[in-house]
Amino acid sequence: MFSSGVFLSGRIIAHLDMDAFYANAELVRNPALRGLPVAVGGRRGMQPLPGQQFPTLAQYEGRGVLTTANYEARALGLHSAMPTMKAAKLAPHAVLLPADFDWYKTLSRQFKTAVRELAPNVEDRGIDEIYIDLTGETGGDFEAAIELARHLKAAVTRATGGMTCSVGLSENKLTSKICSDLQKPNGLSVVRPDQFQEIIWPLPVGKINGVGPKAQEKLKAMGVNSIAELAAQPVDLLRERFGESYGLWMHESAHGIDRREVTLFSEPKSISRETTFENDMHVRRQRDNLTQVLEHLADKLSQDLARKQRLAKTIGVKVRFADFKSLTRDTTTGLTVRTADEVLQAARACLKKIPFEDKGARSTIRLLGIKASHLITPAEDALEKAAEESRRTKGQAQLFLDLEDAP
Known part of the structure; x- marks a missing residue:
């Protein structure tokens, strides 16, 4: 068995996750939405009914799915990827807005720029989340990392016109990802190397990113509900039930083992x-x-x-x-x-x-x-098309010459 909470010694990794990013981006642009349940995923051109300030889910007809929902809407049962017609039955009076990805990308660039000014070692994980290696800025000291995380959160709020984020701090990416979700919204959670069992083990296995609903059901049938119970399972049993690689990964994750580095840039394959x-x-x-x-x-x-x-x-x-x-x-x-x-x-x-x-x-x-x-890249595509056109033109020219030389 692995000892619990195995980390790469001396590292401090932060996971920064924007809170209900798309929905809160709409609140930045229209503060009148604050306090209202808001879902994103409507059609462009939807207009509010007479007497209403915003279009609502009750007006929607179609086969779309929600992109996201803010915390007020989530309290009513709405969530991302939910069929919009189902959401309309649950919360007909919730505001429904179309997604504006140009605006979301603008705010994404702004918050990431603000973070890099304080801590440049950033791994971009999407439009609304990043990993940050704080080891160099903090010398591996968690108290210094907590203080820096507070500055990062404040910088993000200033850069985005009031949006909040949640930050998790630990010595690896997997644990920090779990941490950032513990006190949402606007949270700051810390797991030091000797706190993994105390803080992480009591949590449901679904808190591990990558253990989905069906895996949770299968684990529940084995009597495994918490991360502590998953950590107690023999690795050979997990490999047998879930496959070699996934079973080993589950075992290591439950023991806080994650050897991945923060990757500053990688060419996407x-x-x-x-x-x-x-x-x-x-x-x-x-x-x-x-x-x-x-x-x-x-x-x-x-x-x-x-x-x-x-x-x-x-x-x-x-x-x-x-x-x-x-x-x-x-x-x-x-x-x-x-x-x-x-x-x-x-x-x-x-x-x-x-x-x-x-x-x-x-x-x-x-x-x-x-x-x-x-x-x-688009430039590579253009070059390939130009080369193909050149080959085609040369082929036609050669065919013409061959015809000229024919007896």
């Missing part, structure tokens, strides 16, 4: 989006719901491609069935993909290659994902 369902989805009976999720994932993936200024030559899909077995399929058409419609079309082509069933193990799925790979 692929970009993916996936979601794990709270309940298994039947591929035939719940086809409409799965279509909504697929469209949502394609939209998010296209936004990721745009943000990273990449085009994809290959699109793949991943499906995990109720028995935890996964299948992947991909397609490479020879054309580059960038828009949500292009991603969606390619993903649908991939799904047609998966042998779903009406009954049995391949009739219900617990996870659906889309991946873009073989990424290139």
